[in-house]
Each structure stands twice: as C-alpha cells, then as structure tokens.
Amino acid sequence: MPDEPLVLGIETSCDETGVGIVRGHTLLADALASSVDQHARFGGVVPEVASRAHLEAMVPTMQRALDDAGVTLADIDAIAVTAGPGLAGALLVGVAAAKGYALAADKPIYGVNHLAAHVAVDTLEHGPLPEPAIAMLVSGGHSSLLLVDDLTAGVTPLGATIDDAAGEAFDKVARLLGMGFPGGPVIDRTARDGNPAAIAFPRGLTSPKDQLKHRFDFSFSGLKTAVARWVEARERNGEPVPVADVAASFQDAVCDVLTSKALDACREHGVETLIIGGGVAANSRLRVLAEERAAKLGIRVRVPRPGLCTDNGAMVAALGSHLVAAGIAPSRLDLPADSAMSLTSVTVAG
Amino acid sequence: MLVLALDTSTPAVTAALGEVTDSGMKGIAERRTVDPRAHGERLAPQIQLVLDDAGVRPRELAAIVAGVGPGPFTGLRVGLATAAAMGQALGIPAYGICSLDALGRAAGPGRVLVATDARRREVYFATYADGVRLTGPDVAKPADVLVAADRAVGEGALKYSEIFGLPIDDRLLHPSGEALIALAADQVRSRAPGDPLTPLYLRRPDAVEPTARKAALP
Ligand SMILES: [Zn+2]
Numbered sequence: 001m002p003d004e005p006l007v008l009g010i011e012t013s014c015d016e017t018g019v020g021i022v023r024g025h026t027l028l029a030d031a032l033a034s035s036v037d038q039h040a041r042f043g044g045v046v047p048e049v050a051s052r053a054h055l056e057a058m059v060p061t062m063q064r065a066l067d068d069a070g071v072t073l074a075d076i077d078a079i080a081v082t083a084g085p086g087l088a089g090a091l092l093v094g095v096a097a098a099k100g101y102a103l104a105a106d107k108p109i110y111g112v113n114h115l116a117a118h119v120a121v122d123t124l125e126h127g128p129l130p131e132p133a134i135a136m137l138v139s140g141g142h143s144s145l146l147l148v149d150d151l152t153a154g155v156t157p158l159g160a161t162i163d164d165a166a167g168e169a170f171d172k173v174a175r176l177l178g179m180g181f182p183g184g185p186v187i188d189r190t191a192r193d194g195n196p197a198a199i200a201f202p203r204g205l206t207s208p209k210d211q212l213k214h215r216f217d218f219s220f221s222g223l224k225t226a227v228a229r230w231v232e233a234r235e236r237n238g239e240p241v242p243v244a245d246v247a248a249s250f251q252d253a254v255c256d257v258l259t260s261k262a263l264d265a266c267r268e269h270g271v272e273t274l275i276i277g278g279g280v281a282a283n284s285r286l287r288v289l290a291e292e293r294a295a296k297l298g299i300r301v302r303v304p305r306p307g308l309c310t311d312n313g314a315m316v317a318a319l320g321s322h323l324v325a326a327g328i329a330p331s332r333l334d335l336p337a338d339s340a341m342s343l344t345s346v347t348v349a350g
Numbered sequence: 351m352l353v354l355a356l357d358t359s360t361p362a363v364t365a366a367l368g369e370v371t372d373s374g375m376k377g378i379a380e381r382r383t384v385d386p387r388a389h390g391e392r393l394a395p396q397i398q399l400v401l402d403d404a405g406v407r408p409r410e411l412a413a414i415v416a417g418v419g420p421g422p423f424t425g426l427r428v429g430l431a432t433a434a435a436m437g438q439a440l441g442i443p444a445y446g447i448c449s450l451d452a453l454g455r456a457a458g459p460g461r462v463l464v465a466t467d468a469r470r471r472e473v474y475f476a477t478y479a480d481g482v483r484l485t486g487p488d489v490a491k492p493a494d495v496l497v498a499a500d501r502a503v504g505e506g507a508l509k510y511s512e513i514f515g516l517p518i519d520d521r522l523l524h525p526s527g528e529a530l531i532a533l534a535a536d537q538v539r540s541r542a543p544g545d546p547l548t549p550l551y552l553r554r555p556d557a558v559e560p561t562a563r564k565a566a567l568p
Contacts, residue, residue, distance in 0.1 A: 041559055048423065048555035055427050055549070059438050073439050089424045092390045096428040099394035100435025104408045228566035236567070333394040 005077040005324040008065070008101075009317025012094030013086025013114045014141055015039060015050045017057035019065035020314030021076075022321050027124045029068035030307070030314040033057035040181045044171065045140070051089040058097045065313065073105040078330065080320025083111030083348050084341025086141070091337035099333055108330035110320050111348035113341055114311075116155060118277035119148055120322050121308045121315035130273045133302075134158075136262040138286075139278030139310070140167030140182065143258075145216045145265050146343065148275070151319070152326040154344040158265055159216025162205070166254060166280045169220035173227050173250050177243055187247045188283050194248030196285075201226050201253040206260070216265055223253055255286045259293050266299050275302045277315075282306035323347060351412035352378075353538055354400075354436070355527035358393060358429030359421025359449035360466050360505055361386035365396045366527020367404050370412075370538045377528040379403040384524070389425040393432055413442055413544075415534040417449030417525050420474040420487050420550040421466060430547040443544030445534040450487050452525035453503050454478035455533060463499035463516060465492075465506035473506035474552065489552045 004024030011018035015036055021029040035053035039045045066072060081098035084091055095111065102109040119135045135146040135155070143161035164172070167184055174183025179190065204219035227250050234241050258280075266274055274294060280286060281303050294301045308314060328347060335348040351371075357364040366380035379400045383392050401408065416433035419426045430446075437444030453464045459480050465473040468489050476486025477497045485497065492510035502514055503522035511518055531538075 042557050043559075046555055046557040049557060051423065051427060052551075052555065055431055055434075056546075058431060059434050059546075062435075062438060089427070092424060093427050093431045095390055096393065096431035097435040100432035101439050103394055103397060103432075104436040104439035106408070225566055232565065232567045333398060334391045336388075336391050 005321055006071065006075055007317045007320040007324055008076045008079050009313045009315065009320050010079070010081040010094045010098045011311055011313045011316045012054045012090050013082045013084070014090060014311055015045045016311040017054045017061050018311060018313030018316070019061045020312060020317040021065050021069040021071065022124065022314065022317040024321060025123050025127060027314055029065040030312055031061045031065035031068060032312055033061045036182065043175055043181055047087045047089055050087060051093055054090055054093040058093065073101060076105065076107055078108045078110060078320055078324050080110040080112050080316045082114045082117065082316050083335060084114065084338035086114055086339060088337065088339040091339060095335065095337045103333065109333065109335070110323055111331040111335040112316060112319050112323070113343065113346050115142060115144060115146070115343055116151060116346045117315040117319040119146070119155070119275055120151060120319035121277065122275050122302050122304045123322065124308065124314060124318050125304050126302050132269065132271050133273040133275050134262060134265045134269065134271050135275045135277065136258065137278040138166040138258060138276070138280035140171060141165055142278060143218045145262060147269055152323055152328055152346060154346050157343045159214070159218065159261070161218040161220065162214065163219050163221035164224060166218065166220060166258065169224050169254060170280065172224050176228050176231060177246060184279055184283060187251055188285070190244050191248035191251045191285065194242070194244030194246070196248040196252035198242065198245035199230060199249040201249055203253055203257045206257060216261055218257060218261065220254065223250070251283070251285050255283065255289045258286060259290045262290070263293055263297060263299060267297065272298070273300050273302060277304065277309055279310045281309040351538055352406055352410055353413045353415060353531050354397065354411050355415040355530040356393065356397070356429045356433050357417030357449055357452065357525045357527060357530060358389045358425045359417045359419040360524045362524035363389050363392045363396060364524060364527050365393065365400045366531065367400050367406060368528055368531040370531065370535045372539065375532050375535050380527050382524065386425065389428040393428055408436070408440060411440060411442055413538045414444040415530045416444060416446055416547055417452060417530055418446035418547060418550050419449050420468070420489065420552045421449060422469055423549065423551065426549050430549060434547045437544055443542065444547055445537050446545040446547045447530050447533045448487055448550060449525045450474065450476045451483055451533055452529035453522055454483055455481040456522055456526055456529045457481065457503045457519065460501065461499045463497055463502040463507060463514065465495070465502060465504045465510070467506045467509055473510060475506065487550055487552065
C-alpha cells in the first residue's frame with residue numbers, strides 16, 4: 001500500500017543504536033549498532049560509554065537504514081524517536097539527532113515511549129494489535145506487566161519489578177557462574193543440557209501474602225542471592241558446581257514466575273492476547289512455557305522474533321507508524337528526553 | 351555561502367548563521383540561551399529561530415560548523431548529534447572546531463588564557479597568542495593551570511578569577527557562532543570534506559571493572 005505512512009524510528013535508550021524504517025506495518029529496514037562488547041568487561045552497561053558509542057554510530061546507522069530501505073530522508077513522512085524511559089545521556093543523543101533530521105528535512109517528529117514501542121513492534125510480524133491485550137516486557141532494563149487498551153493513548157501499568165529487572169538477574173547469575181555478559185543467551189544455551197527441576201530455587205512474590213499486595217509485581221533479587229548461596233555452599237564443600245543444572249533451575253524459576261503472573265493478569269482482565277517483548281522474550285524456555293500454559297487457558301501468545309524483541313529502531317518506527325495512522329499530533333522541537341518517562345504517556349505531547 | 355554554527359560546550363546554547371564569501375565572512379543572526387540543563391530542549395528551536403530571523407531555509411545552507419568542545423559531555427553531544435544529523439540530511443559538510451578557539455579568536459591580540467567550566471572544580475583551558483592557540487586544550491584544577499597570559503576570557507576564568515589572578519573580559523564568556531564560522535571559513539570556501547564530529551572529551555568515562563564477587567554466605 002503506497003499510501004501508508006513511511007516512518008523512520010530512532011532508538012538510543014540503552015546500548016543499541018537503532019534506526020528502523022517501516023511503511024504501515026511493513027518493515028523496510030532495521031539497522032543496528034551495538035556497544036555491548038565495550039560494556040562486557042564492566043559486567044553491565046556503562047552509561048557514558050553507551051552515550052559515546054551512540055554519537056559515533058548515529059550517522060552510519062542512519063545511512064545503512066536508508067540504503068537498506070532504498071529511500072531518502074525526503075521520502076519519509078514522519079520521524080519517531082525514543083524520548084524515554086532509558087539512560088538520560090544516551091536518550092539525548094538520539095533525540096538531538098532526530099531533531100536535526102526533522103529540522104533539516106522539514107518532517108514532523110514524535111518523541112515516543114520506549115516501552116510502548118516494545119509492544120508496537122509486534123504489529124510488524126503479527127499485524128494490527130488486538131486490544132485489549134496484556135503486554136509483558138522483560139529485559140535487562142525493564143520487567144513490566146501492562147494492560148494495553150489503546151496504544152495511541154497510553155498503557156496501564158499493572159506491575160513491575162520491585163528490585164532487579166529480569167534480564168539483570170540473568171546477567172548476575174551468568175557472572176557468578178563465570179559465563180560472561182550479557183547473561184541471557186549464554187544461560188539459555190547452557191540450560192539446555194541441565195535439569196530444570198534439579199534445584200528448587202525460590203519464586204519471588206508468589207506467596208499468598210505477596211499475592212495481596214504484589215500480585216502483578218516481580219522480584220528477582222532473592223532468587224539471585226539464593227543461586228549465589230547455593231553455588232557458594234557447593235564450592236566451600238569442595239564439590240563441583242553442576243553449572244547446567246543451576247542455569248536450568250534458575251531459568252525455570254524466572255520463567256515460571258513471569259508466565260504465571262502474565263497469564264493471571266490476562267485472566268483478571270478478561271484478555272485473550274498476551275504479547276511478550278524485551279530481550280528476555282528471546283529466551284527459549286520462556287516462549288515454550290508461555291505457549292504451553294496459555295494454550296490451556298485459551299489465551300493467544302504473540303512474541304516477535306528475537307531480533308525484534310531486543311532494543312531496535314524498527315520498534316520505534318512501528319509505534320510512530322501506529323500514531324501517524326491514528327492521526328495523533330506530533331511533538332514539538334523542544335521535546336525533552338525523559339529518562340523516567342511514564343508509561344501513561346505514549347508520546348511527548350505537542 | 352550560508353553557514354550554520356552551533357555550540358553547546360558550555361552552559362550556553364548557541365546557534366548562529368553567517369555568510370562566507372570569497373574574501374571574508376559576515377554574521378547574519380545569532381541566538382544564545384544560558385541554561386546548563388536544557389541543551390536538549392533549547393537547541394533545535396533556537397536553530398529554527400535563527401533561520402527564521404534571516405528568512406533562510408535549511409536547504410539553502412552550504413555547511414555546518416559545530417564546536418566540538420571540550421565541554422561537559424552530555425550537553426556537548428546534543429550539539430554534535432544535531433549538527434551531524436543536519437549535515438547528513440542536507441548532504442552538506444559539517445566541520446568541527448575546538449570551542450575554546452572561538453573564544454581565543456574573539457579575544458583578539460595579546461597572550462590570552464581561555465578557560466571554561468569543566469565541573470568537578472576543574473576547567474578546560476588553552477592559551478592563545480593573537481588569537482592563535484599555543485597550548486591545550488587540556489583539563490585541570492584552576493590552581494594547577496600554570497600558563498603565561500596577560501588576561502583571561504571564558505566562564506571558567508570568571509568563576510575562578512581569584513585563583514587565576516588575571517584581568518577578565520566578562521563579555522567573552524561563551525564561544526560565539528560567528529567566531530566558529532570564521533575559523534572554518536577556509537574549509538567552507540574550499541568545500542573541504544566534512545569532519546566526523548568527535549567531541550574533545552579529554553577525560554575517560556568513569557567506569558570501574560567489577561572486583562571479585564562478594565560472599566553470599568555469612
Ligand atoms: Zn527495551
């Protein structure tokens with residue numbers, strides 16, 4: 001459909017510099033530069049290192065996206081950029097660049113919410129969003145359960161982590177098992193050779209008492225400590241650590257809590273679709289467990305392919321396209337980057 | 351040739367428009383707002399205003415000049431990201447000029463210390479003779495800046511004037527866009543290829559590698 005909006009999206013909220021281009025729901029380009037290797041020796045993302053990398057990567061990543069899509073900036077109908085939440089200095093690079101592109105090419109600019117973009121990206125693979133839906137966003141930076149009634153108007157937060165993000169727990173456990181950073185993919189791989197029932201690790205915030213106050217919240221800090229203690233006790237006794245079993249049992253504890261709380265939210269709100277996004281959505285065990293459990297409840301699970309689950313420009317473009325199609329007004333050129341941007345706003349209002 | 355200049359290396363957000371001719375340059379419009387925490391919000395509307403003041407459309411620009419610092423990183427990157435994006439979108443070169451040089455040039459004849467605020471009780475500084483840089487740029491505590499100069503300019507020189515003990519021209523506190531354009535005029539005239547706009551960081555990122563893991567058991 002040539003008359004669908006051609007929208008460009010810029011993402012720089014963490015360690016990925018992303019530029020995506022979509023026409024309607026069709027993905028035309030998804031160029032990405034990552035600074036993940038520069039953070040590895042620090043065991044986590046270093047904000048200043050990420051900001052420096054974004055500035056270096058912005059122009060070449062933009063060029064790659066335009067070349068891949070076979071379009072020029074003059075052809076673009078609107079520019080969307082992640083305004084928050086995220087690392088303040090990193091966000092600012094993307095927002096400043098987006099303003100430069102918008103100003104020079106005379107295009108409308110949309111400052112958008114990163115978490116809403118994680119939900120919107122699924123439209124590129126599975127078509128229009130069924131609303132209402134429950135969205136679970138799990139990554140190194142976020143662990144949120146959201147009720148999505150109308151993505152153009154905002155989403156309703158139902159719960160979030162009260163300590164570590166889910167992906168952070170993967171990173172920390174991978175580190176204590178000596179596996180490197182980031183932890184998600186390496187734990188997923190290692191867990192395939194392990195027994196998920198080998199060790200009974202705790203499931204955070206699932207006791208009857210917690211259900212009253214924290215029904216849709218997560219906690220992974222206690223789990224991480226439990227894994228550390230278990231491993232250390234083994235080492236002190238001079239026994240070998242069954243790394244694959246530890247990885248599989250840890251992963252199962254995380255995925256068990258995530259899927260049961262997400263599906264509980266679907267039931268509570270009478271919602272038939274669960275969308276999972278964020279880097280942890282790439283976890284193979286999470287996908288299988290969510291599918292299995294949802295099928296029994298007649299709930300449909302939508303998970304974008306792994307490359308679209310992690311941070312990228314395509315998700316920002318997808319949300320921008322959704323907003324343009326809905327006739328939402330663009331933001332102004334003085335739009336701020338907002339590292340703590342609330343989930344209830346999808347755009348920085350014009 | 352119309353040239354846009356930007357500088358965000360100090361608490362000031364500066365946007366300026368100038369015209370470079372075969373024999374010289376003239377300033378057309380310049381706007382400045384001093385607000386250390388709002389570079390991200392202020393810069394783009396200010397560019398828009400400067401262009402509107404002069405009735406110039408972005409596509410009429412021949413080049414962009416940006417102050418590459420040194421300066422506090424977060425604000426500095428706002429100017430460079432914007433300048434690089436505009437250059438790319440318009441298909442015109444973007445040139446990077448040391449921001450202190452703009453102050454050094456504007457300061458005119460004699461031996462001059464240029465110092466801007468580097469936060470953490472330090473200054474970014476360089477020295478100039480008749481507008482030409484002799485030493486720096488560098489970063490240090492004001493008391494450790496040992497240079498031969500007759501006077502000083504820049505907001506860092508003003509802030510630590512008691513330590514420097516030099517006469518200060520307090521009309522020259524922030525880099526001007528007109529001086530940035532003048533410094534890049536030869537590149538503009540010769541249509542030299544643009545620079546990758548890399549900040550003069552002068553400091554490494556604060557980051558510590560993790561130490562051995564802490565015991566989880568008592
Ligand atoms: Zn994310």
